[in-house]
Amino acid sequence: MSQDLSAVQKKPVGRLAPSPTGFLHLGHARSFLLAWWDARSRGGRVVLRIEDLDRERCKPQFVDAARADIEWLGLDWDGEVLVQSRDLAPYERACEDLIERDLAYPCVCTRAEIAALSAPHASDGEQRYSGACRGKWRTPAEARAATGREPGLRLAAPDGPVRIVDRLRGELEFDVQREVGDFLIRRRDGAMAYQLAVVVDDARQGVDTVVRGEDLAPSAARQALLHARLNLPRPSYAHVGLVVDEHGERLAKRRGDLALAELRAAGVDPRAVAGWAARSVGVSCGERPRAQELLPHFGLGPAAAAPAKLSAADLEALRRST
Ligand code: GLU
Secondary structure, three states: OOOOHHHHOOOOEEEEOOOOOOOOEHHHHHHHHHHHHHHHOOOOEEEEEEOOOOOOOOOHHHHHHHHHHHHHOOOOOOOOOEEHHHOOHHHHHHHHHHHHOOOEEEEOOOHHHHHHHOOOOOOOOOOOOOOOOOOOOOOHHHHHHHHOOOOEEEEOOOOOOEEEEEOOOEEEEEOHHHHOOOEEEEOOOOOEOHHHHHHHHHHHOOOOEEEEEHHHHHHHHHHHHHHHHOOOOOOEEEEEOOEEOOOOOEHHHOOHHHEHHHHHHOOOOHHHHHHHHHHHOOOOOOOOOOOHHHHHHOOOOHHHHOOEEOOHHHHHHHHOOO
């Protein structure tokens, strides 16, 4: 008797994970739409996580704006929103576990000391750490007692390439040790680093499908090391091309004129944004589809790996969609 495989195949769990360090812009809108379409079009779930561990840069008004932007785009999510800053215990436990197994070590180096010692930066601008504190102390308490400084915590990265498989780009290789060295998982001010939090949270939220901007591809290799060290499952990745303007400049670098909050306040039609995002990955649709309407037509293919151009004409069309 033939078995209906679709009935037993696991449905994907995707996620939207804004960092409320500023207003979301059209680049975020595109990544979020693609992540949502990717999971929902396959009958999957989508969870929402507010990545607000950087207390200096995150602001409550950006959390409110991000939620409003996501709803305005016509996207929904399942279950409780996970707000990272509300409970640090899961991250602390992961750090303890890594210290206990000698997989992470305390580091008392200041930024200035690291800059003075460091070689070239990684492709995503992260500064390489030379490993000056490696092997000096086992626990943060020992490092504190020996130096009088509050230590951060670094994952000991192995030498050699780390491979990840990207659904759009195939196999990618990053030499984490050469590019960034042993990287921070808890900062000296006690803040949990993004790399650790994202790994712990994807696992506890059951996320197995990550769709995000290609600027985070090098991070996937650091996260792969953490998945391995913490014995957590590795999600599948699709790193989508970033949105650029006519001069090839990344949107993230532009002024606030592309902020979703502003477009929303100006009465722009969110369906025009959805239409632009869908067409940017080769999904044909009318001018103003609802996000939901595109589910039967959506598929994430290699076209999504290329940079997505937002021309002046595209922007004008969005602005006129009120
Ligand atoms: N919170 C991160 C950001 O907004 C995304 C993290 C991730 O997708 O892994 O850039």
